[in-house]
Amino acid sequence: MQPEEQLAGRYRLDERLGHGGMGEVWRAYDVELGRAVAVKVLREFDASEELLGRFRREASIGARLQHPGITVVHDIGRHDDRLFIVMELLEGRDLSDLLARSPGGGLALPQVLDLALQAAEALAAAHAQKVVHRDLKPGNLFLLADGRLKICDFGIARTADATGGLTVTGRVFGTPPYMSPEQWRGEHVDGRCDVYALGCVLYALLTGAPPFHGTDQAWVLMRMHLEEEPPALDTVRADVPPALLELVASMLAKEPAERPDAPAVAERLRALPRQPAVRDVPTVDLRGPAPAAPRPSRRNVLLGGLGALAGVSGGTYAVLRLTGDKSNGSEGSGGGNSDDANGGPGTDGVRLAYEVKDHTGPVQSVTFSPDNRYVASGGNDRSVRVWNLLGQGGLNPFDRHDTTVSCVLYSPDGTTLVGGSGSALHLYDVSSLSPVGVLAGHTGPVRAVAFNPDGNTLASGGDDNTIRLWDFLNRSPTPVATLTGHTKPVTSLAFSPDGKTLASGGIDGTIRLWDYASRTPTGTLTGHTKPVASVVFSPDGKTLASAGADNTIRLWDAVTRTADGTLTGHNSAVRSVAFSPDGKTLASGGGRTVRLWDAATRVHRATLNGHSAAVSSVAFSPNGTFLASGSEDTTFRVWKLR
Incomplete structure (x- = not known):
């Protein structure tokens, strides 16, 4: 058969889609009803009675099976002594692919x-x-x-x-x-x-x-x-x-x-429940020699003192560099000293499960899939990478972005992975590893993303000092709302567990609270003396934690919106904080270390060492078994907690 050939004076063949043992399948057009269809044509002119019988049986069975999960058969005919079946045209891919x-x-x-x-x-x-x-x-x-x-x-x-x-x-x-x-x-x-x-x-x-x-x-x-x-x-x-x-x-x-x-x-x-059972996942120790300290990334604005963005020539843009500036063996120096060496707590039974070295530039963000199976990361090498926690390897399944991938996040249902790169949010279907949309609206690089717990709304914050809310359910290409109030770039976002409040942290050193339903500001929290790099709600919604370039973690009563404590100990800017799913542990990444804190007593429990440059991101797995940490040393580590 040839393109443009018309079967039985009705079905125009447009493109051959494939062939099998019995026939070849074409994308075709039904000129009478004005619709695209699939046409399966028997390949042999003098087919055996057995083959003809099978072909007719397929048409007959397909016509009688009227169910949404079974391919619809529209017609059967003959063209130049060759049988053909007309079926609904399916757009997608089979499960083998x-x-x-x-x-x-x-x-x-x-x-x-x-x-x-x-x-x-x-x-x-x-x-x-x-x-x-x-x-x-x-x-x-x-x-x-x-x-x-x-x-x-x-x-x-x-x-x-x-x-x-x-x-x-x-x-x-x-x-x-x-x-x-x-x-x-x-x-x-x-x-x-x-x-x-x-x-x-x-x-x-x-x-x-x-x-x-x-x-x-x-x-x-x-x-x-x-x-x-x-x-x-x-x-x-x-x-x-x-x-x-x-x-x-x-x-x-x-x-x-x-x-x-x-x-x-x-x-x-x-x-069956749609979330996986919690089991002890076998891990592989991938530790090797510590990588050489990388060259400084293009994230060339120090939160520790500049507090403002400086432009970079050559078509790139300035983003945050949250490393410390000490050179005396402190956390930010890469000099080898650690909290253990200085008399601080040990690792509290936590062990390194993986050290992933796939990135060729600083890692900016790490996130776990809701089913606890994968950890994804984005970085300055403009890639999004996915690692299988079952020890079956990692890969870079997505096309390289034009600029740094500053943030990555799975949707609550685990079907979509979001990557912030440049001024846009790139959406990827997790099952097919294919792009499904781009949300563009910011006029500067995107720094942070957060999902409302119901998964219907995606929030993003960026260098244009704004927060944008997107209709994620319908993949709306334009934001449904834009929140303004920060006077400098927005670096972090978090929804409260009930989805009613959105918190945002910015270079301006403030944390702003927004009523999600009305899209209006409801409060401003001040106390950090330098830019705020990360905000997160506790699982019960009662506490808000924030990390700052002033080397502190601050705790806030999310109900009364008042200060509720300050955690100190990091020698350098704290870039990321995360609560464990049970709310008992708070993790913080600052300098070259990750610290674990008892959320109830505010006591420093453990220090995780090993990164040779600033820790940029920390995240707990949904089942609380693992903690991931991404770093400017081009690696991310996965720690086994229990």
């Missing part, structure tokens, strides 16, 4: 559960019509751009009351890594063979590969499916809840009678 692009293998747990549930519901609908797919695999599961999943390619589907698992030529149909034992044995199959295949798909979504793989030899795969037990999921991935482990094991039972049916699978998936 999604898995190939996922960092470290496997997808985030909430997305795995959502995809598996959609597939199970669609299978239940097909089985209710007595249709068995017989070739369920990631390549036949298509994820649309809006998040909906479609089961495709019913080319070898059969009715449940059809006899025999073999064709007349003696071939077993299916894809070996996903075929059930009864398919391998050539026995009669029903919907439970699809449940087995879905179990293999679910296993692959969680780990990056089906339970039996690693060979192209069919007889080896057959023996595995017939005789071997798959590797235990909890030894491959640590965040799988017990109920999901049990479900996958039951779906992969060797005997069909021991498997649940598709409606039961869907029911059990609905009952």
Whole structure:
């Protein structure tokens, strides 16, 4: 077939999208109804009766299965003695492509559960019509751009009351890594063979590969499916809840009678929580020789004394440098002394789990995914990088930005990663690792981002002294509100846990509080004598902590909006503060160290040493197991807390 060819005087072929064993698929245009469609054309002129039967059966089954999770078939016809099927045009990618692009293998747990549930519901609908797919695999599961999943390619589907698992030529149909034992044995199959295949798909979504793989030899795969037990999921991935482990094991039972049916699978998936179970994640000690002290970054404005931005020529821009200026072995000097050496507390049982050296420039921001599985970082090398906490490696999945990535943050539902670079916010789909939007409105570099807890609003602050609020749910390209009041760049943002208050810190040394609903200022907190670099609410919303270039952490009563204490001990500007999820620990990054404080008693508990330049960012994992610290030494470290 050729582009512009018109089938049956109605369907104009525009672009060939691909081809398979039975035919080739085209993007086409229905000139009568004025809509884009997909057309699958049988490739052979003199196809065998078996092939013709399969092709007609695919059209017939597709037409009778009316379900949102199954590809819609519109028409069937003949053109120059070649059969064709007209189907809805799907925009997106199949799950095999999604898995190939996922960092470290496997997808985030909430997305795995959502995809598996959609597939199970669609299978239940097909089985209710007595249709068995017989070739369920990631390549036949298509994820649309809006998040909906479609089961495709019913080319070898059969009715449940059809006899025999073999064709007349003696071939077993299916894809070996996903075929059930009864398919391998050539026995009669029903919907439970699809449940087995879905179990293999679910296993692959969680780990990056089906339970039996690693060979192209069919007889080896057959023996595995017939005789071997798959590797235990909890030894491959640590965040799988017990109920999901049990479900996958039951779906992969060797005997069909021991498997649940598709409606039961869907029911059990609905009952599972969308957040991962908390387990002790195995870590790998990646410590090596301390890197040489890097050259100073372009962040050439010292918070410690200048308090104002200085321009930089050559098309770049000035941003904060929060390092200290001492050279006598203090925290900011890189000279090797530490709190331990000066009589301070030790590490309180905290140990280094990872030291990641992928960046080629200072790391400016670190953040954990809501499912505790990944840590992302952004830096002066203009990249956003993602690291898998299961020890499966890191990668730079996104295109290099034009300027420094100053802040990174996952959305509350874990589906989107936001990176602030230049005057824009770049949005990336976590599952596909692809860009999904750019929010541009600031007239200067973006310094900070924060999500309202409901995930509907994204706030950003920048060098234009403003805070902008964005309709994140609808990806609105223009801000819904702009908050003004700071007289110098906004460096940090935080929403209260109830989402009613937004706090902002700035170079002007103030912390401003805003009523989210009315977008109006409700108070200004003063006390820092130099720029404020970071603000954060405690999990209970009662305390606000702020970090400053005056080497202090200040605590504020978030209800009365009054000062509630000052923590001292850092020798250099404190660039970042974070509360642990249980609210018991406050972490601060200043100079070359990270300090841990008892949030109730305000006592300094531990000092974490190892960075050879200023610590720029600290963040706790959502389950409180890990603490990440990013640094000007081009590394970020992940510390195991318990």
